[in-house]
Amino acid sequence: MTATRRSLVRLSALAAGLALAGPAAHAQAPRRKLNILILGGTGFTGPHQVRYAVARGHKVTVFNRGRRQADLPAGVEHLTGDRNTGDLKALEGRTWDVCIDNPTSLPFWVRDAGKVLKGKVKQYIFISTLSVYESNATAGTDETAPLARYTGADVMAETQEKLRADMGLYGPLKAASEAEARKQFGDAAVTLVRPGLIVGPGDETDRFSYWPVRLARGGEVAAPGDGKDPVQFIDARDLAEWTIRLAETGRTGAFNAIGPARPMTMSEMLAGIAQGVKAQPKLTWIPTAFLEAQKINAWSDMPVWIPGQGETAGFHRRSIARAINSGLTYRPLPVTAADTLAWFKTLPAERQAKLRSGLTPEREAALLMAWKTRATAAG
Known part of the structure; x- marks a missing residue:
């Protein structure tokens, strides 16, 4: 199924709110x-x-x-x-x-x-x-x-x-x-x-880059779970700049440095990335149990994603109230996605040809075929 208009509108509103919150804090002189x-x-x-x-x-x-x-x-x-x-x-x-x-x-x-x-x-x-x-x-x-x-x-x-x-x-x-x-x-x-997961241009692990690259490539995209699992991540630039502001204010103690400011699902994340890279992906959501049966691993094969139940129910649900109250702000997700894709395209062709996280095109095609075959048999 495609990213819904509702999720895109919601993501756009979220991005606009964060865009208004961020620059004001950055503009204030130390x-x-x-x-x-x-x-x-x-x-x-x-x-x-x-x-x-x-x-x-x-x-x-x-x-x-x-x-x-x-x-x-x-x-x-x-x-x-x-x-x-x-x-x-x-x-x-x-x-x-x-x-x-x-x-x-x-x-x-x-x-x-x-x-x-x-x-x-x-x-x-x-x-x-x-x-x-x-x-x-x-x-x-x-x-x-x-x-x-x-x-x-x-x-x-x-x-x-x-x-x-x-x-x-x-x-x-x-x-x-x-x-x-x-x-x-x-x-x-x-x-x-x-x-937590640090993302954005310059990330050599491809643990987030996979998604902007994959959605921009087009075609049918295998997506994990049902789209409702939570996700948390932070742009390296937001983390770096906030760290300097912590130095300026002299704030001490411990801080969970992750985002976004409001809870986000995997579906909303992919919608925001699609907006940033100007893609209209056809997403096929594949249940967690089927992914496990196909030996598709969370985090590595399906980057960013971790099941939001069981022993990982809190993995992407850490409280970030203390960091936000101490001045942590966030770039809009579409900006991070667009900048990540632009950076990735500057890499040598051989590096672009082999992502370090995520599914290869061949493995993704096999997964999609296996899921459709099962769905047809069940029908």
Whole structure:
């Protein structure tokens, strides 16, 4: 079935409301100019943070290994080191108003940063993750929900290699990193930003990009569930810019950094993406049970989507009231979709030919055929 006119109208109204809410907050000049240290700064969200901070008059220093190039503004100071080996000499003897720690998922990275920066920064903003929570089963939980617990022998001995080999460690290690941040810098100086799925131009995982690309391609599109499952995600630019505004206001504590501002279903998300990429897709919704029987996996084969029942009932239903009350605003979904597709089209042809998430055309065609065959037999 096609995206309904009702869902498109509703999405348009939602986008208009968010468009009015966002720019006003962005236009307000910061009360003070900051000296900001960004650990990382060349990944997905980092360059957006840097550009936004510089545009608002702040002085920015980035610290990383210098292996990844990024288009950063003139005047940004570049320091080189390697947190994996403990090489933080470039940070010694320096002071900053704020440190934003983007790439850390290992507690010893936070410990070592604390050894050098404790007493040298007034605020430490740690970019964490919604994966720190112990459970995804309950809808509407806020930042006080129980966190995942690390059960290994020595959390400080965990390495990137062990994490890559066992991604089940990701949430517990992030939670342990949060605890280490509070230990090193003190509760009063620590801001914990917990994003979920980060999307938009520059996302190399294709965990959202699949949908703008797929809908723009046209034809019959396999869609997961019945369209009523909830979804949450955040544009990397919204996350980055709000992080800088948290630094400007000095807000501390924990924040669920996800969106949109109002609840959204999978059907509404696809309608908003279709609007952004100027597509009129023919969506065929395939029930969760049938997808499972065909070994079609949520999140990877059907990006963004997670069933909104059972043990994942709360996955896309986290409370974001605290973040919104602290100034988090959102670009309209059609803008994110259009910008994502435009960015994707700049990639090399071989990269565009092989998406890193979602169904291949051949697998999608087989799924649609299997569903139609079953429906015909049942009829």
